[in-house]
Each structure stands twice: as structure tokens, then as C-alpha cells.
Amino acid sequence: xxxxxxxxxxxxxxxxxxxxxxxxxxxxxxxxxxxxxxxxxxxxxxxxxxxxxxxxxxxxxxxxxxxxxxxxxxxxxxxxxxxxxxxxxxxxxxxxxxxxxxxxxxxxxxxxxxxxxxxxxxxxxxxxxxxxxxxxxxxxxxxxxxxxxxxxxxxxxxxxxxxxxxxxxxxxxxxxxxxxxxxxxxxxxxxxxxxxxxxxxxxxxxxxxxxxxxxxxxxxxxxxxxxxxxxxxxxxxxxxxxxxxxxxxxxxxxxxxxxxxxxxxxxxxxxxxxxxxxxxxxxxxxxxxxxxxxxxxxxxxxxxxxxxxxxxxxxxxxxxxxxxxxxxxxxxxxxxxxxxxxxxxxxxxxxxxxxxxxxxxxxxxxxxxxxxxxxxxxxxxxxxxxxxxxxxxxxxxxxxxxxx
Numbered sequence: 247x248x249x250x251x252x253x254x255x256x257x258x259x260x261x262x263x264x265x266x267x268x269x270x271x272x273x274x275x276x277x278x279x280x281x282x283x284x285x286x287x288x289x290x291x292x293x294x295x296x297x298x299x300x301x302x303x304x305x306x307x308x309x310x311x312x313x314x315x316x317x318x319x320x321x322x323x324x325x326x327x328x329x330x331x332x333x334x335x336x337x338x339x340x341x342x343x344x345x346x347x348x349x350x351x352x353x354x355x356x357x358x359x360x361x362x363x364x365x366x367x368x369x370x371x372x373x374x375x376x377x378x379x380x381x382x383x384x385x386x387x388x389x390x391x392x393x394x395x396x397x398x399x400x401x402x403x404x405x406x407x408x409x410x411x412x413x414x415x416x417x418x419x420x421x422x423x424x425x426x427x428x429x430x431x432x433x434x435x436x437x438x439x440x441x442x443x444x445x446x447x448x449x450x451x452x453x454x455x456x457x458x459x460x461x462x463x464x465x466x467x468x469x470x471x472x473x474x475x476x477x478x479x480x481x482x483x484x485x486x487x488x489x490x491x492x493x494x495x496x497x498x499x500x501x502x503x504x505x506x507x508x509x510x511x512x513x514x515x516x517x518x519x520x521x522x523x524x525x526x527x528x529x530x531x532x533x534x535x536x537x538x539x540x541x542x543x544x545x546x547x548x549x550x551x552x553x554x555x556x557x558x559x560x561x562x563x564x565x566x567x568x569x570x571x572x573x574x575x576x577x578x579x580x581x582x583x584x585x586x587x588x589x590x591x592x593x594x595x596x597x598x599x600x601x602x603x604x605x606x607x608x609x610x611x612x613x614x615x616x617x618x619x620x621x622x623x624x625x626x627x628x629x630x631x632x633x634x635x636x637x638x639x640x641x642x643x644x645x646x647x648x649x650x
Contacts, residue, residue: 272391307362331425334360389510474601512564535562
């Protein structure tokens, strides 16, 4: 009985901890959605300064994700997770303590290294040790954190009469505490590997070779646009609602939180809907939802329809990323799949940084209402690129019918 209890604990404790970590990391990622409005006055910067902060807050994560496999192979998973938690926690505390704008950019970069390390490490851990259900719940927990984040900042800024820095102090402290939990339970954090690993089909395929494939390049463009719309809609909605549409901060925060809630619910329901409808039908529904939602947000016919549009964007986008990632092997072929998946994840992060920054520039020089047009055009372009991508995939499969 005691042995069975210990085995269950070794199985259940890490995944529950991983869920909690992803919730907290989701909160850390979502704080900026509301805090940015108040950061501008703190540091004396304008909307277009987001074009510098957004890449700084994502570039470190891209680097960390790229190097995570090598780090885990050298130091094992547990120490890598502890290091990532320490870097992320200290970086988040740095947000609150940064005395000037350049220092904020530096700590944003540092925090993103930690968050990227945690993200990649826990994805490796769950994919090797658990199943599809656990992986879906892991990513849903990130969305839960994003949903909670606006309320945390709003509570400190308005309800408690404090400032945005307090929210970063709180979340940074929780991340460090969870890092200590992992440190105290290091034997639980390891990646199970089968006794016999099949020889990788991608052996000998260089990144350059994969980048020469048109279907890979089309995928990079799509994920770049997708990342810009997913992150941009959440990041810039608060500015749109407050400055262009004169909503109170409490209502704007609720809208932003609802956007991420719809995104999270969509991701939770993805598996059930996919089993009933199939990937292609589900993707068509998702693109229709995001396009219609973006159009309603842009038209701004009334507050209810605009709010419905924002929810439609979040719900529609939720399933697109995981489904297209899962389809990569079929789309580009087994030989290029591993490289392509890495490129796609990185391209989505890059799009989230670059296009969100561009949206901030438009808001500063054209007006905050331009954000709604920016989101709609981005959603429309991503749909066009998706249509082009699936047609190119059909053409490629006809030319190479025997490739897995």
C-alpha cells in the first residue's frame, strides 16, 4: 500500500505542480496586457515604445526554447527547471524595481529567458511522461493564468490604490517559491525515455535544407501572422477600449480577461470537438469565428457586438495553433518535421513581438482605433495564407505521394 502511494505521488505531484507553474507563468505573461497602460506614465514613454518592449519580452524566450534541449541533455531536467524559475522570478521582480526604461527592457529580456526555459522544459516533461489529456490541460492552465492576470493588475491599480509594480512583485515571489518546491523535489523531475529509441527520420536534415522547402516557408509566414494576432489582440485591446472607446478600466480589464478566457475554453474543448468534427472542419470553424469576431470588433456597431467579436477572436484562435503544429509531419514530411515545428514556434513568438510592436506604433501615430483595423487585417491575411498553405500541401502530396 505504501509503495503504491509513493508511486501515485511521484506521478501526480509533478503534473499538478506543472499545472500550477503554467497558471503562474500565464499570469506573468498577461500582466503586461493591463500594466502597459500605466507603465507609459511611469517611464515617460509613448505607445510606440511597445515596439521595443514586446521583442525584449519575447526574444529571450525564443533563445531559451532553442537551447533548452541541449541544456536538459547536459544538466538534466530538474536543475534546468530550477534555473528557469530563478531567472523568471528575479526578472519579474526586476519589472517592479526597474528605475528607468532601458533597465525595464533588460529585465524583460531576462524574465523571458526564464519563462522560455520553463515552457520548453515542462513541455518536454509532460510529453515524455504523460499523455495527450495532460498536455492539453497544461496549455489550458497557461490560458487560465492569462485570464486571471488583468484582474490582478486592476485590483492593485484601482481597488487597492496601489500601482502596477505590486502585481509583478507578487507574481515574481510566487515563481521563486515554486522554484524552491522543484528544488526540494528534484528526484520527481526527470524525463522518461524508452529503452530503445527508433532512429530519427530527420537525421542528417539541416535547417538550411528545411528552409529551402516552400511549404516550410509558407508555414513560417502563417505562424508569424498568427502569433501577431493572438498576442496583439490581447496586448492592445486595453489601449483600444480605454483610449478609443472611452471604457472605464474595470470594464476594459473584464473584456481583456474575457478574451483570454474564451481562448482558454476553446483550447479545453479542442480535443472533444476534433473527435466529433475532424481537424479540417474544426479549423474552418475556428477561422470563421476569428474572422467574424475581428470584423465585429472593427465595425464597433455597439458595445455588445464588439465584446462578442473579441470573444470570437479568442475562441477561434485557440485551436488553430495546436492543430497545425500536430499536422506539421503530414504537411512538410517526416524528414523536415522536427525542424519545421521549431521554426513555427519561433515564428509565432517573433510575430507576437514584431506585429504587436507595429500595432503600438499605429496606435501612437494614427490613433488607438487603428488597433481594431490592425487585428482584422491580420486575421484576414492569416486566413488567406492558410488557404494557400493547404493548397500547396495538396500539390506537394500529389508530387510526393509516398513520403510520410
